[in-house]
Amino acid sequence: MISSRSTEACAERGAEAPATGGPQGDERLLRDRCGRLKDYWYAACLSRELGRGAPLGRVVLGEKLVLYRDGDGSPLAFRDRCLHRNAELSEGTLLGGGCLTCPYHGWTYDRDGAVVRIPSEGQDFTPPKLKLTKFPAREQDGLVWVYMGAPDDVRNEPFRMPHADEPG
Numbered sequence: 001m002i003s004s005r006s007t008e009a010c011a012e013r014g015a016e017a018p019a020t021g022g023p024q025g026d027e028r029l030l031r032d033r034c035g036r037l038k039d040y041w042y043a044a045c046l047s048r049e050l051g052r053g054a055p056l057g058r059v060v061l062g063e064k065l066v067l068y069r070d071g072d073g074s075p076l077a078f079r080d081r082c083l084h085r086n087a088e089l090s091e092g093t094l095l096g097g098g099c100l101t102c103p104y105h106g107w108t109y110d111r112d113g114a115v116v117r118i119p120s121e122g123q124d125f126t127p128p129k130l131k132l133t134k135f136p137a138r139e140q141d142g143l144v145w146v147y148m149g150a151p152d153d154v155r156n157e158p159f160r161m162p163h164a165d166e167p168g
Helices: 003-015
Strands: 041-046 056-060 063-069 075-079 093-095 100-102 115-117 138-139 143-147
Touching: 041 056, 041 063, 063 143, 075 138, 075 143, 100 115
Parallel strands: none
Antiparallel strands: 041 143, 056 063, 063 075, 093 100, 138 143
16 A cells, blocks of 8 residues: 555655556556567557547556646546546546546646646646656557657657558
């Protein structure tokens, strides 16, 4: 179980609190033990599957992701867990401007993954420095692609599918 001290320490560093009951030893996520395979783009869904009305949950390299479109229609991808109580954000709701609300206690995150609203804190709260883990996402050739490596070290582009719009 996570103590409040470990959660506070993560908040001070601007990091995520560790997930309870998470993978240990050889049960780590495939993304964490696959070497360079994480440094590529993966098709997470078809473009037509990612509407504007609701978030979509997917698993890529063993990592649960939540996908949705921001206010401009661009795809976004985050780790599919709320920073508060680990609820699946893919079960949440979308608000205007690319904000995502957790279904459990209503924490709201902006398009960068920053906490922008905590209902229990009222209107005059100072947002914590916590952010969701964000993955680069792009839409190309009828697919939504997610880069599973370090977001500040994208090494390539998604695989082109030049015949994607052709029949057969």
